[in-house]
Amino acid sequence: MINFRKMLPGDRAAIYEILQQTDMFNQPEIDVAMELIDTFLFNKKQKDYIIYVATTNHDEIAGYVCYGPTPATDGTYDIYWIAVAPNLQNKGIGRKLLRLAEDEIVKQKGRMIVIETSSQAKYLPTQQFYQKNKYALEARIKDFYRIGDDRLIFVKRFIHHNKGDK
Numbered sequence: 001m002i003n004f005r006k007m008l009p010g011d012r013a014a015i016y017e018i019l020q021q022t023d024m025f026n027q028p029e030i031d032v033a034m035e036l037i038d039t040f041l042f043n044k045k046q047k048d049y050i051i052y053v054a055t056t057n058h059d060e061i062a063g064y065v066c067y068g069p070t071p072a073t074d075g076t077y078d079i080y081w082i083a084v085a086p087n088l089q090n091k092g093i094g095r096k097l098l099r100l101a102e103d104e105i106v107k108q109k110g111r112m113i114v115i116e117t118s119s120q121a122k123y124l125p126t127q128q129f130y131q132k133n134k135y136a137l138e139a140r141i142k143d144f145y146r147i148g149d150d151r152l153i154f155v156k157r158f159i160h161h162n163k164g165d166k
Contacts, residue, residue, distance in 0.1 A: 001056075001057050002054050002055070002056065002062060002093055002096060003054070003055045003056075003057075004052050004053070004054055004055075004096070004097075004100055005052065005053060005055065006050075006051065006052055006053075007037070007040060007041065007051040007052065007053050007064060008041075008053075009041050009042075011053050011061050011064075012034075012037060012038075012041065014060075014061035015033075015037060015053070015061060015064050015083075016030070016034060018061065018063060018064070018083050018084070018085045018086075019033055019034075019083055021085065021086050022083055022084075022085075022086055023086075024083075024122065024123070024126070025083075033066070033080075033081050033083075036049050036051075036066055036080060036081065037051060037066070040066070047068075047069070048068045048069070048071070049066055049067075049068045049080070050066070050067055050068055050101075050104070051064055051065070051066045052064065052065050052097065052100055052101070052104075054084070054093050054096065054097055056088075060085075061085070062084060062085055062088045062093050063082070063083055063084035063085060063088065063093050063094065063097055064081070064082070064083060064097070065079065065081065065082045065097040065098065065100065065101045066079070066080045066081040066082075067079040067080060067101045067104075067105065067113075068080070069108075069110075070114065074111075075109055075110050075111035075112060076110070076111065076112045076113075076114065077105045077108075077110045077112070077113050077114070078113070078114050078115070078116075079098070079101055079113055079114070079115045082094060082097055082098060082101075084097070094129060095129075095133065098133055101113075102156070102158075105158075106158055110158065111157060111158055111159075112155060112156070112157050112158070113135075113155065113156045113158075114153060114154070114155055115130055115135060115153075115154045115155075115156075116151055116152065116153050116154070117130070117151075117152050117154070118145055118149055118150070118151070118152065119140070119149060119150035119151075119152050120149055123152075127152060127154075130154040131154075133156075134156055135154035135155060135156045136154065136155055136156070137152060137153070137154055138153050138154065138155040139151075139152075139153040140152055140153070141153075
């Protein structure tokens with residue numbers, strides 16, 4: 001069984017290990033992920049990043065999701081990072097982390113989620129994961145990360161109904 005909770009300082013090392021073990025991120029990317037984690041953990045006044053971890057019954061960190069409101073927008077959120085320990089992948093944990101973030105975003109009246117990824121072949125499973133979870137490829141910026149490595153921008157929209165709407 002997988003449980004979810006907000007990230008605690010003691011989870012930091014385990015998340016760092018997961019980011020390294022997935023073999024999907026280079027060191028500069030891992031450094032950025034850790035910077036967001038540190039902002040969430042140690043700057044209590046910040047409201048830009050929200051991080052949940054997935055844990056096993058033995059309180060082993062299985063993965064995490066980092067998301068937050070996109071600055072200067074009305075109801076748009078970014079999902080910045082989602083990662084699952086390699087030994088626990090393909091068990092629905094990533095989907096549950098994504099769903100948790102979506103549910104929390106909708107509670108905050110979020111209307112759109114943006115997720116970005118690379119066009120590199122090793123990211124094909126990531127791209128398929130987003131598409132399976134009803135994210136549409138909305139934009140491609142050619143050669144964004146480096147020559148031959150495009151930035152892919154996936155979007156999911158939510159419709160909110162006011163109480164007076166029929």
